[in-house]
Amino acid sequence: MKKDLYTEFDTRQYMKSSDFEIFYYNDATLQHVSPHTHDYYEIYFFIEGDITYKIEQKTYNLQFGDYLLIPPGKPHHPIFNSYDTPYRRLILWISKSYLDTLCQKSKDFAYSFNYVSESENYHFRLDYISHQQIQGALLQLLEDTRGHHPFHEVHIQLLLCTFLILLNRMTYNMLHQVSPSHGNALYLNICDYINSHLGEDLGLDTLADFFFASKYHISHIFKDNMGISLYQYILKKRIHASKNSILSGMPLNQIYHQYGFKDYTSFYRAFKKEYGLSPKEFREQHKLPQDFKLT
Structure with a gap:
């Protein structure tokens, strides 16, 4: 992880921003944090450390893949079990006024926090793939808040909204016990x-944007279900469709354009590797006799 993304730990429990703030902490010497409350929402994403976390009267032994959702006014703090490993976490603060503004567009933005406020269950545990998705989304948001690219402000607002949708979907899936068949459904839809x-x-x-899933997740479930990579599958489907078009009599210079090949050379190589014949040779071998007529 880039060192310039690290945040020096600060005991500040108020927001300087009116919308959100994000931090990446990596502490090797921190040994105590006092119980505290604040008037904003906190998303706490645990990465590493020997930590028990207390929220109100509930304690959670944190493991890799855990996240906590802490509404305003809830006392909380970490308890250090040992200091053998660094204490690493990503923290996202969202002001009440900013979340209210988002909820004017869609109440779904507050789905996860509405759940924890009603249930008083603040702890969630992700599988490895989902953990990587959340971490990647937070790190992208963190990196972009430190940058000064064109349309910077608009972009980070979009990244935050995208992150909240991702978080809410994962919370929903866990609460509704979405089974591994959910991954199979995604694979079939792809x-x-x-x-x-x-x-x-x-x-x-393109696929990750369309299906709102990480590139890693798509590659993983595809290889698990098909035994070949996504790239290999797409290439085979294109070659198979090209073969059928050759048999139907479509001109070769139209076929490779129609099925996503950038030029005839790449089409030629892929086709010959699959069938052992060039497209022209395949067409000649499978050409119907001149006097053949359907009856």
């Missing part, structure tokens, strides 16, 4: 999408 868009951009970035 297959359907690929089959319907063979001539378009089917890169991981």
